[in-house]
Amino acid sequence: MALSKWVAVIGMLAFGTVSSIMSKVNFEVRGVNLNGKVVPFHKPWFCVLVMFVGMSGCLLLFVGSLVSPLLARPAKAKESRKYKKLMTDNPSLGGEENAYLQALIDNTEPSEEQEPEGGSRGCTWGSCLGMLMIAIPSAFDLVATVLMSIGLLYVTVSIYQMMRGAELVFAAIFSVLFLGKKLYKLHYVGIACAVVGISMVGIASILSPEQNDTGTKAQQVIGISLIVLSQAIQAGQICFEEHFMKSLDFMKPTLVVGLEGLYGTLLQCLLVLPVAQILPGDDVGGKLENTKDSLHMIFDTKDHIILITLVFTAFIMLFYNVLGMQVTGHLGALFRAILETTRTLLAWLVGLGMYYGNVTLYGEPLGESWNDYSYLQAAGFVILVSGTLIYGMGDEKAREDASGAESENIVIAAGSTEAIDIGGIPATEPIATSFTPTSARRNAYYDFSTAAASVGSIPTGSLLARSLANSRQGSFVRNG
Numbered sequence: 001m002a003l004s005k006w007v008a009v010i011g012m013l014a015f016g017t018v019s020s021i022m023s024k025v026n027f028e029v030r031g032v033n034l035n036g037k038v039v040p041f042h043k044p045w046f047c048v049l050v051m052f053v054g055m056s057g058c059l060l061l062f063v064g065s066l067v068s069p070l071l072a073r074p075a076k077a078k079e080s081r082k083y084k085k086l087m088t089d090n091p092s093l094g095g096e097e098n099a100y101l102q103a104l105i106d107n108t109e110p111s112e113e114q115e116p117e118g119g120s121r122g123c124t125w126g127s128c129l130g131m132l133m134i135a136i137p138s139a140f141d142l143v144a145t146v147l148m149s150i151g152l153l154y155v156t157v158s159i160y161q162m163m164r165g166a167e168l169v170f171a172a173i174f175s176v177l178f179l180g181k182k183l184y185k186l187h188y189v190g191i192a193c194a195v196v197g198i199s200m201v202g203i204a205s206i207l208s209p210e211q212n213d214t215g216t217k218a219q220q221v222i223g224i225s226l227i228v229l230s231q232a233i234q235a236g237q238i239c240f241e242e243h244f245m246k247s248l249d250f251m252k253p254t255l256v257v258g259l260e261g262l263y264g265t266l267l268q269c270l271l272v273l274p275v276a277q278i279l280p281g282d283d284v285g286g287k288l289e290n291t292k293d294s295l296h297m298i299f300d301t302k303d304h305i306i307l308i309t310l311v312f313t314a315f316i317m318l319f320y321n322v323l324g325m326q327v328t329g330h331l332g333a334l335f336r337a338i339l340e341t342t343r344t345l346l347a348w349l350v351g352l353g354m355y356y357g358n359v360t361l362y363g364e365p366l367g368e369s370w371n372d373y374s375y376l377q378a379a380g381f382v383i384l385v386s387g388t389l390i391y392g393m394g395d396e397k398a399r400e401d402a403s404g405a406e407s408e409n410i411v412i413a414a415g416s417t418e419a420i421d422i423g424g425i426p427a428t429e430p431i432a433t434s435f436t437p438t439s440a441r442r443n444a445y446y447d448f449s450t451a452a453a454s455v456g457s458i459p460t461g462s463l464l465a466r467s468l469a470n471s472r473q474g475s476f477v478r479n480g
Contacts, residue, residue, distance in 0.1 A: 008326040015320040020347035022313045024157045031297035031306045034284050041306050044149035045276050045289040049268040050310050054317030055261025062254040138263035140237035147230035154215030154223030156368040158348035159205040163227045165384045168194050170235035178239050186394030193387025200380025204373040212364045253325045341385055
C-alpha cells in the first residue's frame with residue numbers, strides 16, 4: 001500500500017509535468033496543411049477534443065472495475081467449495097482451524113447483498129437522469145478549456161499555469177453570491193494575496209521580451225485575459241455542481257471523469273468543431289478552425305509527428321487522471337493541491353532546463369528563458385501560493401465553526417422538544433462550510449483534476465470531490 005501510494009505521487013508529478021510541457025509542444029509541431037505549406041499545428045479547438053478523448057478513457061477503467069469481480073467470481077466459488085469440503089472431510093479439526101477455514105469461506109464466497117463493485121446504487125431513473133446531467137458541467141469544461149487553449153498559444157507554460165490561480169478568486173465570489181457561503185478574514189486575506197500574485201505574474205509576462213513560442217504583447221494580453229475568463233467559467237461550474245448535483249456523490253470518480261469526457265467528445269464532434277468550421281477566422285479557407293485541415297495535417301504529414309504527440313498527450317492525461325485520483329484517495333485533496341503547486345514549479349524549471357540545455361524543435365529552442373522580469377514572476381508565484389495557503393486556513397476555521405455549531409445544536413436538541421433542521425443548524429443562519437475554490441476537474445493537459453496552478457484543495461462541494469470521498473473505501477481507490 002505504501003509503495004503504491006508513493007509511486008502514485010511520483011507518477012502524478014512526472015505525468016503532470018510532462019503534460020504541461022506537451023500542452024505547448026502540441027502547438028509547435030509542424031505539418032503540411034491543405035495549401036501545401038509546412039505550418040505549426042495551431043489548432044486549439046482540436047486539441048480540446050484530444051483532451052476529452054483522454055478523459056473518456058476513464059470509462060474503460062470504470063467498466064473494468066465492474067467486470068473484474070464478475071470474472072473472479074467462479075474462481076472464488078471454487079475456492080469456497082474447496083474450503084467447505086476440507087471442513088466436511090475433517091470433522092476432527094479444532095475450533096481455531098474451523099474458525100480459520102470459515103473466515104476463508106466468508107472471504108471467498110460472493111455475497112448477494114453486497115453493493116455492486118462499480119459503486120452505483122442501481123440504474124434507477126434518478127441516477128440515470130443524474131448521469132445525463134453531467135453533460136452540463138461538461139459544457140462548462142468545454143468552453144473553459146477552449147479559452148485556456150487559445151490563451152496558451154500566446155503565453156509560456158509557466159504563465160499559463162500560474163494565471164489559473166484566478167479560479168480561487170472567482171469561486172470565492174460566486175460561492176458568496178450564489179451559494180450563500182460565509183467568508184472569514186483569512187479568506188479575504190488569501191484572496192487579496194492571490195489577486196496581487198496573479199497581477200504580478202501577468203505584468204511579468206507582458207513586460208518580458210517576446211519568445212519564439214509566445215505572441216506579441218497585444219496577443220499576450222488577450223491570452224492572459226482568456227485564461228482568466230476561463231477560470232471564472234470553471235468557478236461557475238463548481239458552484240453549479242455543488243448546488244444541483246449533490247445527489248450524484250455516490251458515483252465513482254472514474255465514472256464521473258469518463259462521462260464528462262464522453263459528453264465533451266460528443267459536444268466537440270457534433271457542435272463545436274462544425275461551428276468552428278463555419279465561423280470566419282485565420283485558419284485555412286478563412287475559417288475559425290478548419291477540421292479537414294487538422295485531419296490532413298495529422299494523417300498526411302510524412303513523419304506523423306502531430307499524430308504521435310496527440311496520442312501521447314491523450315495517454316498522459318489518462319494516466320494523470322488515474323494517479324491523481326489515487327493520490328487524492330490515499331493522501332487527501334490538500335496533499336494533492338501541494339503536489340499541483342510543485343508541478344507548476346517543476347514545469348517552469350523543466351522549461352528553463354530545456355531552453356538552456358539547447359533542446360530545439362525545427363532549429364528553434366523549446367522551453368522558456370530567464371529574464372529580468374522572471375524575478376517579478378517568481379515573486380508573484382510565491383505570493384499566489386501564500387494566498388492559497390492562507391485561504392485554506394480560512395477553510396479550516398470555517399470547518400471548526402461549523403462543527404462547533406452543529407455540536408452545540410445537538411446538545412440543545414437533546415434537552416428540547418422543539419423541532420430543528422436536519423442539519424442541526426437553523427435555516428435562517430448562514431452555514432459556515434468550507435469552500436476551497438480550485439478546480440476539481442479531470443486532466444493534466446488542462447489541469448481540471450484538482451488545484452490549478454497553485455492550489456487549495458478540491459472544492460468540497462464539487463461532484464468529483466464528493467465521489468472521491470465516498471470512494472475512499474471503494475474498489476478503485478482501494479486497489480491503488
